[in-house]
Amino acid sequence: MGFLDIKKATKSYGAMQVLHETNISVEEGEFLVLVGPSGCGKSTLLNMIAGLEEVTSGEIAIRNQRMNEVRPADRNIAMVFQSYALYPNMNVAQNIAFGLEMHGVPKPKRDEAVRDVAELLQITQLLTRKPGQLSGGQRQRVAMGRALVRDPDVFLFDEPLSNLDAKLRVDMRTEIKKLHQKLGTTIVYVTHDQIEALTLSTRIAVMFGGHVQQLGTPKEIYDNPANMFVAGFMGSPSMNLFQAKIAVANGVPQAEFSLESGQIGVLPIVDPSVASHAGRSVILGIRPEAITDLDGADRNSKAIHTVKANVEITEPAGSDTFVVSAFGGTEITGRFRADVDVKPGDVFPFAVNMEKAVLFDPETEQRI
Amino acid sequence: MAGGASDTVVRTGRTSRFVIYTILTVFCIYYLLPLYVMVVNSLKPLDEIRGGGMLSLPQAWTLAPWSSAWSTAQIGVEATGLRPYFLNSILMVVPAVVISTLLGALNGYVLTKWRFRGDTIIFGLMLFGCFIPFQMVLIPMARMLGLMGLAGTVPGLVFVHLVYGIGFSTLYFRNYYAQFPTELVRAAMIDGAGFFKIFQRIMLPSSGPIAVVCIIWQFTNIWNDFLFGASFADFDSQPMTVALNNLVSSSTGVKEYNVHFAGAIMAALPTLLVYVVAGRFFVRGLMAGSVKG
Ligand SMILES: Nc1ncnc2c1ncn2[C@@H]1O[C@H](COP(=O)(O)OP(=O)(O)OP(=O)(O)O)[C@@H](O)[C@H]1O
Ligand SMILES: [Mg+2]
Numbered sequence: 001m002g003f004l005d006i007k008k009a010t011k012s013y014g015a016m017q018v019l020h021e022t023n024i025s026v027e028e029g030e031f032l033v034l035v036g037p038s039g040c041g042k043s044t045l046l047n048m049i050a051g052l053e054e055v056t057s058g059e060i061a062i063r064n065q066r067m068n069e070v071r072p073a074d075r076n077i078a079m080v081f082q083s084y085a086l087y088p089n090m091n092v093a094q095n096i097a098f099g100l101e102m103h104g105v106p107k108p109k110r111d112e113a114v115r116d117v118a119e120l121l122q123i124t125q126l127l128t129r130k131p132g133q134l135s136g137g138q139r140q141r142v143a144m145g146r147a148l149v150r151d152p153d154v155f156l157f158d159e160p161l162s163n164l165d166a167k168l169r170v171d172m173r174t175e176i177k178k179l180h181q182k183l184g185t186t187i188v189y190v191t192h193d194q195i196e197a198l199t200l201s202t203r204i205a206v207m208f209g210g211h212v213q214q215l216g217t218p219k220e221i222y223d224n225p226a227n228m229f230v231a232g233f234m235g236s237p238s239m240n241l242f243q244a245k246i247a248v249a250n251g252v253p254q255a256e257f258s259l260e261s262g263q264i265g266v267l268p269i270v271d272p273s274v275a276s277h278a279g280r281s282v283i284l285g286i287r288p289e290a291i292t293d294l295d296g297a298d299r300n301s302k303a304i305h306t307v308k309a310n311v312e313i314t315e316p317a318g319s320d321t322f323v324v325s326a327f328g329g330t331e332i333t334g335r336f337r338a339d340v341d342v343k344p345g346d347v348f349p350f351a352v353n354m355e356k357a358v359l360f361d362p363e364t365e366q367r368i
Numbered sequence: 369m370a371g372g373a374s375d376t377v378v379r380t381g382r383t384s385r386f387v388i389y390t391i392l393t394v395f396c397i398y399y400l401l402p403l404y405v406m407v408v409n410s411l412k413p414l415d416e417i418r419g420g421g422m423l424s425l426p427q428a429w430t431l432a433p434w435s436s437a438w439s440t441a442q443i444g445v446e447a448t449g450l451r452p453y454f455l456n457s458i459l460m461v462v463p464a465v466v467i468s469t470l471l472g473a474l475n476g477y478v479l480t481k482w483r484f485r486g487d488t489i490i491f492g493l494m495l496f497g498c499f500i501p502f503q504m505v506l507i508p509m510a511r512m513l514g515l516m517g518l519a520g521t522v523p524g525l526v527f528v529h530l531v532y533g534i535g536f537s538t539l540y541f542r543n544y545y546a547q548f549p550t551e552l553v554r555a556a557m558i559d560g561a562g563f564f565k566i567f568q569r570i571m572l573p574s575s576g577p578i579a580v581v582c583i584i585w586q587f588t589n590i591w592n593d594f595l596f597g598a599s600f601a602d603f604d605s606q607p608m609t610v611a612l613n614n615l616v617s618s619s620t621g622v623k624e625y626n627v628h629f630a631g632a633i634m635a636a637l638p639t640l641l642v643y644v645v646a647g648r649f650f651v652r653g654l655m656a657g658s659v660k661g
Pocket of ligand 2: 042043044
């Protein structure tokens with residue numbers, strides 16, 4: 001039993017099911033991020049928690065109380081919308097106070113609460129302005145203020161940063177994180193930006209096609225993706241996924257894959273139980289930072305193996321250089337130190353940290 | 369229009385500009401001429417008009433035709449002037465416009481933000497109602513008014529115009545509110561506002577431009593209506609338009625053209641006034657800043 005429980009919840013529009021049976025239990029003070037590509041049902045799930053969409057079957061509970069039939073206003077939640085949804089006819093102070101007014105809080109108390117929140121968000125000098133006279137970042141703050149002032153059990157955010165420019169987005173991300181650490185309120189946050197998900201969350205639910213693909217801490221999701229979708233979606237540049245065959249040499253399982261040069265690349269696999277898959281085709285998943293130059297490889301790893309391969313392209317990115325080659329017929333990207341002397345056309349030893357490698361079944365796309 | 373040459377795309381030469389302005393001026397005069405004739409002749413004694421020269425300015429300026437049209441002229445059988453009928457029209461048009469606009473706003477709000485099964489059908493029927501010819505409903509409506517005990521009264525006329533007006537006002541507000549961000553309504557719901565609170569505090573304050581359009585439209589139509597007024601009103605509840613007709617057609621003996629002109633201008637003034645006054649509030653951009661961008 002958590003603080004916010006989503007139990008076997010589903011959502012259908014007519015015959016079309018947009019959210020399949022979902023179970024998530026959120027602890028008090030957690031920062032849960034729902035992440036996934038467009039149309040995967042994130043907003044739908046969030047709106048079901050808010051009470052803006054009906055739950056087709058299953059249950060939403062907050063503090064062990066069934067919420068399905070409770071009006072949004074009585075759930076003690078607050079929500080920040082993607083478009084901010086500030087009331088255009090009211091000034092900032094009235095916008096922030098509106099929720100309190102509707103809940104019958106007397107005027108002096110409202111004013112005090114608005115002052116406190118404005119101070120916290122540093123928008124005191126904006127209180128008398130209309131939303132039309134604010135910049136995007138300021139509107140975003142006001143929208144947050146409107147949510148904060150209610151002191152709710154759960155905060156719901158639906159892509160609150162997606163309308164901001166890149167720089168402001170990073171700043172506001174930090175501020176939201178700070179705010180969460182300061183207030184300790186439970187937050188459910190929707191985004192399609194995997195970086196936002198990884199940096200903000202205490203737990204992530206990766207969604208795709210109306211299913212929760214994986215629920216776990218950022219580290220679990222990043223290091224141990226449950227399937228190829230999660231592996232490919234989380235991380236930037238995304239995880240290299242290429243075809244390989246399992247063979248056993250001297251009792252040690254190894255992955256074999258073709259290289260551009262016509263030779264066979266060989267990488268021993270750390271987990272000995274993989275030997276039982278000998279002869280089978282698998283998808284090998286290795287993150288770009290686990291494929292690097294030999295001197296840049298992780299010194300604590302006991303499973304660094306090199307593969308000599310053709311360099312197709314190099315992409316210097318300041319702090320690192322991304323080096324593209326092809327393993328198993330698929331383009332792969334390695335993350336090399338910036339000052340390594342590597343040019344397109346070279347045959348270069350790629351150092352692979354096999355401790356970080358994961359295997360997927362090519363048919364089911366699930367983890368082996 | 370306003371702005372002139374600075375925002376025209378094509379640069380026009382001196383001669384072509386001259387030609388354009390000449391044509392515009394001619395048309396302008398052509399359209400304003402009737403008004404001029406009405407005003408000028410309403411300020412002349414009758415024998416000046418009879419003596420010909422409709423276009424000439426009055427030699428002896430007089431307001432007598434105006435006061436006669438307003439308070440003493442023969443309307444039908446009684447010599448009351450247009451005053452009581454003007455009052456009837458006001459009593460009819462104000463409630464009809466206010467109520468049909470409010471109901472239109474409420475309908476538009478429900479049809480866009482509180483959708484329900486069959487809402488498009490209901491809206492379709494209302495739209496259909498806009499385009500039913502007036503003549504077709506005359507007899508059923510007379511029967512309805514009789515049953516409701518409103519036959520031959522000003523409230524009866526208000527009711528008729530209300531029924532006809534709601535279709536249009538709903539159409540206006542529905543299309544306007546369709547553009548209104550639904551997230552605002554959802555935010556207000558989470559803030560704890562109910563159905564009417566959202567309407568009153570969020571929707572209505574943002575409805576200025578469309579309300580003005582709706583009011584101008586309704587006011588003009590209802591004020592200028594003749595058919596319903598002639599069909600459903602008694603002598604003492606006739607609107608201005610019907611009274612004006614009676615003034616022009618019923619005078620025994622001499623036709624007092626100057627009085628008729630004055631009466632016609634009186635009948636047209638309120639709509640003009642509404643255009644001038646309401647048009648000033650026709651401000652766009654009230655929605656700016658509620659959502660991104
Ligand atoms: N009222 C509706 N009727 C039918 N289908 C709907 C309705 N609302 C949403 N959907 C469908 O439900 C699915 C999930 O929508 P949802 O808004 O939750 O996506 P999302 O994950 O939030 O995407 P985005 O990142 O683009 O906001 C989509 O495929 C969408 O087409
Ligand atoms: Mg969404």
